[in-house]
Amino acid sequence: MAMHKGSSGTNFLLLLLIFAVGGILGNLIGEFFGQYFPLLQISREVGFTSPVELDLNFIYLQFSLLIKLNLAGVIGLLLAIWLFRRL
Template sequence: MRRGKSPWTLVFLIVVGLILGGFLGDLLAHFFKELAYQQIIGMNNPLTLDLNFIKFSFLLSVKINIGTVVGLILAIYAYYKM
């Protein structure tokens, strides 16, 4: 039986890398002003579907800073080094 790398491992590492990188980027931004730069990509107003008995709202936005980029790169590097 061949044991290869699962694509779910890559997805897991990327999610963890983005979360930890974003957290560390926000935390270290208080000490290093270069890390404070961030870009928010997404919708400003939620998309709402009202069916009279149930209401759905959908809003998607992504906040990217230097820490999330570094976390993403480290997660992909860790995946290929496994």
């Protein structure tokens, strides 16, 4: 089933892409400029610090998700959301 331009699936994928790029660029900018503005280097990690394990006897799965954001990363995410709404 092909997605039409402007469908909700396409919009969701575009949102994820813009969100990821905004967070990555924001964190990189925060790490770089954190030398000059220490407030930008303050970061928090959100997620599972150790993987969640699921053993189904024939398959063994590990799930892990950890997001590390600094102040510039949050600003990057907010700018990404703003950009997405403008598109």
